[in-house]
Every structure is written in C-alpha cells, then in structure tokens.
Amino acid sequence: MHIEMTDERIRVLLAKPGLDGHDRGVKVIARALRDAGMEVIYTGLRQTPEMVVSAALQEDVDVIGLSILSGAHMTLFPRVVELAREAGLDDVIVFGGGIIPDEDVPRLKALGVSAVFTPGARMDEIIEFIRNNSRRATQPA
C-alpha cells in the first residue's frame, strides 16, 4: 500500500472559469503537466466556480489550476477558493494564471490563491511549483 501511495500521480484539475475562450495557455499547460507525469483533468470552457469545485471533489484532485484572460479574476478566483474551503478541500491548492496585473497578485494571494503565473511564465516553473506544494508530492522524475 505504501509503495502505491508514493507511485500515485499528482492529480490536477485545470479549469477556465468565466466567459473568455482563450484556451491556448491552459491547453499548453495541460499537455506540459501530462508530459511531466501528472494526471490532468481539463474542465473545458465557461465553468462557474460551483462547477469547478464540484469537479475537484468528484475527481479527487490535489491541485486546482484556474485560467482567466478577461479581467474577471478578482471576482472568480477567490470565489473558487472560498467554495473549495466550504467543501472541505482544505489541503487542495489553488493556483491561477492569465492576464493579471501585478498589483492584483498580492491581493489574490491574501485571498488564498497559492500562486499566480502571468504571461512569460515557464512550463517548468509551474511543474516545479505543483511538485513542491501538492499534498501528493511525488518524487520529481
């Protein structure tokens, strides 16, 4: 049982809350995380925060990654965090990415978003962040 636990792959839910359809970034990240050996579930576009958290519960994920490029991040990211906490997902980390002005980053972190990746972030940076912070941290490949 022991061995199975350490072998278990990190499970990541990638979601696009809000209305924007810019999914190039989230799809590139999905592929990079899969190539890095993680289990990735992508929700598709236009998920309400409720839908995102319910998918996170169902899929028993360790990490929720949110992508928004429309400017609605200050409304929707904290809402996902709040609902995740209410649902008892206390050790599931929530991170975000997209077009997010610098001054919003500390505000989002204060509201429980663990990390924010903006344009120019490297795929390895995101992979490393997940490996170091997820509850099911596996040995780096």
Next chain:
Amino acid sequence: MSTTDIANQLQEAEREWEERTLEPTIKGMPESKDKFTTVSLAPVDRLYTPNSSPDFDYERDLGFPGEPPYTRGIHATGYRGKLWTMRQFAGFGSAFDTNQRFKYLLEHGQTGLSVAFDLPTLMGYDSDQPFSEGEVGKCGVAISSLADMEVLFEGIPIEQVTTSMTINAPASMIFAMFLAAAEKQGANWKKVGGTLQNDILKEYIAQKEWIYPPRPSMQLITDTIEFCTREVPRFNPISISGYHIREAGSTALQELAFTLRDGIEYVQYAIDAGMDVDDFVPRLSFFFNAHNDFFEEIAKYRAARRIWHRVMTERFCAKNPKSWMLRFHTQTAGVSLTAQQPLNNIVRVAIQALAGVMGGTQSLHTDAYDEALALPSDEAALIALRTQQIIAHESGVVNTVDPLGGSYFVEKLTREMEEGAFDYFRKIDGLGGMVEAIDAGYPQREIQDSSYEYQKAVESGDKIIVGVNDYVMKDEQSATNLLQIDESVAELQAERLKKLRAERDNAKVENALKRLADGARGRENTMPLLLDCVRAYATLGEMCDALKPVFGIYQEPAF
C-alpha cells in the same frame, strides 16, 4: 541562348559560388544554428535566387496590380490613390465610456470605427444575467439592447463613418440593433457602410465564443448575407477571420488555409441557400493577423489574394472580377506582446504593421503596447495610431505598389503558402467540408499541436523573445496608468436594464420574440424578425434565449 540554357548556367554559377566563397566562409565561421526557421517553425534557406523558383512566370504568378491573380494587390495604384483605413478596435465599460473613446479617436484622425464588445455581449448574455458576473465592460463595451446601441453612437453619424463590429455568435442580433440605431438617426441603410465579423466557424476552431451548434449558426449567417445584399449593400456581412486562429497558436500557413477554407464554406452554404455567387461574394471580407516574422506575413497576404482568385474562378466559376478580389483587414498580433518591458511592444507593433502594409492590407489595427496587461490607456492607444501614421507618411513604403514583388525569397514563400493551403483544402474537403472537419476536431488539433511546439521552442531557447527568455531585466518597474474597469459598469447596466424592462411594452416584446422563434423554425430569414424584436427593445439575452429551443446549444466535443 534558350531559357533552359540560361537557367542551367545560373545553377552552375550558384554551385561555383558555393565552392568558391560560401564553403570557406562557413569553415572560417560556422552559422549560428543548424536550422533557421520562421516564427511558425517553417524552414528558411540561406539564400534565394532565381534557381529557387525555376518555373516562376511573372504574368501567371504575379500579373499587374488590380488584375488577376492579384498577387500584387487589388488596386492598380496601391496606396498612391488612397491609404489604408486606420481602424483602431476600441470598447470598454459602458456605452457612455466607449462613445467618448470613439469621439477621441475620430478627433485624432482615425478614419473608421471598430467596436469591441464585452464577453457577456459576445456570448449573448445581458449584463445582468448570472453568467455575466465579473465580466461586464471588462474586455469591451456592454451592449444589452437598442437603448445601449443608441448611446454608443450618440453624436456620431452612422451614415458618415464606417463601422466594424467584432461580434460573432449573436452577430445578427447586434447588427439588428445597429441598423435600428441608424434608422433612429435618420440614416439611409443603403448608404451605411461597415463590417460585421459574423464568422462563427473560427469560433469553433479558435476563439470559442459560441451559442448554437454549427449548422443553425450557418443558417443565421446565410440570413445576414442575404439580408445585407438586399438591404444594406455597402455593408460587409462577414469578415472571415484568421486573426483568432493565429492568436490561438496556429502557424501562418494554418491561419491562411483555415481562414480561406472557412470562406469557401460560407460561399458554399449561401449558394446552397439559393444565392448567386456574384451577388454576395464581392461583399465578403477577410481579417488576418500580422505577426513578427516579416517576410512570412507578407507572403501570407500575397498568397491569400492569389488563392482566392483561383478558388473563385476555378471552384465557384465566379464571373464578376469583384468576386475574385480578396479584401482584408489586418491587426497586429496581440499574442506577441509581452508583459515584460512593455515599451518593446511599440517596436514589435511597428514591424508587424509594416508587414500588413507591405502585404497590401485595406485596413489596419495596431495594438497598444500595454495590451498584454490590460485594455489600452489613452496614451498607448494614441501611440498605436501614430505608428500607422509614421508608416504612411514617413517610411516611404507607400510610394510604390507591392514593393517586395519579385524578391526571390518572398516569391518562394508566397508559392509555398499557396501550395500548403491547397494541401489543407484537400484534407478538409476529404473530411466533408469545414463544418464536418470542426465536428471531427481536425483544425482544433492542428492548432494545439503547433502552439505546443512553439512553446517548447521558446522554453528551449531556440526562439528568443526579448525581455522574456533573454535580455531579461531584474527588478523591472511594472507598468503604470493601466485602464481599470470597476464593477460600477455592471451596476449601471443592471439599473438601465431594470428601467428598460419596466418601461417598454412587454406584450409587444413577447410577441416579437415568439415570431422570431416561429420564423427560425420555419426557415424564414431571421433578420427582419430580429429587427422587430430590437425595435420593441427586446434585450440581447432575450433574443438569444428565444432561439435556443429551436437551434440547441453547442457543446465542444472532447479532443
């Protein structure tokens, strides 16, 4: 000496040059990379000469500007008669805010308007619907009814400026609002000019703002084409767009091929609905991206014109030369802008805009340098417009038609683009058409593969982006003066909608909405029905919802 002899002699001369000069040079200083590629990762040779295109034929491949195959442009005088239209895309906040920005741009020499709508509007939601929360006025202007459209054009004579509207899934509803606003100003529809984007196929392929499934959406588009041809003849009912395909990560070739194949699909559907090709094709327009790879982009535009001429004459047997001419708008590549060292974007935009101009664009939008961070500030929007004016009046590129025509490199790239596009056409035809290819996820997958390959090339350092993966500055100052949209727009919109619903004749609205659904079910042209809804002040969300039981809702297939 025969032509073959001259060609052989030149090939021999090139071989001798390789031995005599090239090889010792490489021995002394090797080239910096094994493979040189465009931003689309297409290979580029060291040198192009007449040997690169041995069967090149000036009259067949280029011809003269204003004549088939239009490689050198659709106007005999290029920009010597008239410059391109400087059309900056703008929209944010409420209709009041955007009306002010439009007036500002017109006062500073802009020659046409281009409306950016917010996401709820693009998705067919009213500002006060639950899905709109947090999004109202953020990416563009919020327009929920004719009342908002009237405010948007307050003090701007619709008959005198041309207006481009970037709207797709609910394009016919927004167009009906626009026409009703024009009517209220006393404008004559026959004189109103502009462009409706109205290109749903690229939404399924790339931008992902849809409401209904592809086939009923094609019905709505065919309706607008038919209606415009009859009632608003100076309006382009569709702008077939590669811009978003490119922004989603495609290569230049994929942008070109998928866009033109989308064009073929619209033409075929309209013909199948009983229209004559030469009645409506002259009003179709195109919209391309201008990315960083200067020559690849210029080749793309030149190839687009040549391909469209071939498609129109060979595939559709069009007789009207206006049907053969591909007219297009260009926008510089938003995706190429960096949040790091944002002033560098001014330079990127200038290079991209220059490519659009040297490719013969009819109109141009230049991005503002702060757009990787937020919607443009007034200052950034003005520099973007000034960039076009500098190209037009200072660079000298407008003095002659198609200045790069005859460049061995550009002509070879143009040919490669043309051949590559026809290969894609054959694949898509083989799948049954573009609607079927979209059902199968084919163009979507092609784009995803390209965007992943490009990202890997950036991360490996094979492709350098200044300020991002090289020449990085530590402790960079973050940009200031960004345009902020607060939630007061949503509050204002909610109030306006509440008032509208209380004051209008609701029985009249109900009746018009019912007529709309019945008409759509019976395959009646929906445009006159939408105009009746709009005049009764039915909201955007109400009209879109009325058609959902008839048309269904699109679900993206998993792939």
